[in-house]
Amino acid sequence: MKILGILASHKEHGLNAQMLQHVLDNVDEGVETETIYLENYDITPRKYPEENPVLDQLADKLMESDVWVFGAPTYWRECPGRLKDFFDCMRPKFVYFKDNGDTIPGPFKDKHYLSLSSCYMSTTENFLTGITDETFKTIDRVMAAAGVIKIGEIVLPNTFGMKEIPEKKVKLCAKYGHKISKKVEKDDSTMKRYIQLFFMIAIMALVTMGIQVPLKAIMPMDNFWISYVSFVIIFFVLLALILHFVTFMKHRRR
Numbered sequence: 001m002k003i004l005g006i007l008a009s010h011k012e013h014g015l016n017a018q019m020l021q022h023v024l025d026n027v028d029e030g031v032e033t034e035t036i037y038l039e040n041y042d043i044t045p046r047k048y049p050e051e052n053p054v055l056d057q058l059a060d061k062l063m064e065s066d067v068w069v070f071g072a073p074t075y076w077r078e079c080p081g082r083l084k085d086f087f088d089c090m091r092p093k094f095v096y097f098k099d100n101g102d103t104i105p106g107p108f109k110d111k112h113y114l115s116l117s118s119c120y121m122s123t124t125e126n127f128l129t130g131i132t133d134e135t136f137k138t139i140d141r142v143m144a145a146a147g148v149i150k151i152g153e154i155v156l157p158n159t160f161g162m163k164e165i166p167e168k169k170v171k172l173c174a175k176y177g178h179k180i181s182k183k184v185e186k187d188d189s190t191m192k193r194y195i196q197l198f199f200m201i202a203i204m205a206l207v208t209m210g211i212q213v214p215l216k217a218i219m220p221m222d223n224f225w226i227s228y229v230s231f232v233i234i235f236f237v238l239l240a241l242i243l244h245f246v247t248f249m250k251h252r253r254r
């Protein structure tokens, strides 16, 4: 079992480097770790038919690791350019191409990843406006295309003037260090998602029917089609609200 840290910060010993180190320092006994600092690599796209040994070397490191941990500070509300460049140049290694140009997960399918990010903005501002969201979303998009499974994410807001990681985050990093040490072959959250979906539908149907009850005073709810159409509309509005909420809350912002 091996865990690879991938640091994409301008600072080799900055806060993301520290978070990454806290995660890697807490992996279980026997788990091997390595960190690569992307600044140390001359990452350029492969110009066919020429070879690109740097990309080959990076791909080998990815292949020999079971879990990747991305340390990626938020720059301009986005993923740092160095990481984006790494993703862009690695695209032909991350995915296979179909005849029509569509992509399917490549050789790294079913590996796992954890994302770390940080920003100057305060916890409240990040919670409300999601400064770090795009950083996580970019990583998620690329990993989803490559078939790499997400374990979690850690966000560190309020970093202006910060020199050391607060104790709370150090503990969280340590927790994830243990978590990522357990080898999971496949995405094991399918059952959990079905259970969540079941309860979501059950609660929404209950709320919808609850809203329909007082509507009897103003609408002929005994009519099957009126009852059906009102159910569909109320259910749809609730579903849209819940999906918006789930998407909004999807990323950790505190």
Ligand SMILES: Cc1cc2nc3c(=O)[nH]c(=O)nc-3n(C[C@H](O)[C@H](O)[C@H](O)COP(=O)(O)O)c2cc1C
Residues within 6 Å of the ligand: 009, 010, 011, 013, 014, 015, 016, 017, 073, 074, 075, 076, 077, 078, 118, 119, 120, 121, 131, 159
């Ligand atoms: C080029 C650049 C752009 C940045 N853009 C933002 C930003 O849009 N919002 C923000 O809150 N912080 C921004 N920051 C602050 C970084 O997120 C902050 O420096 C980071 O927490 C430090 O991580 P590090 O110590 O690993 O480098 C930016 C920093 C740099 C260097």
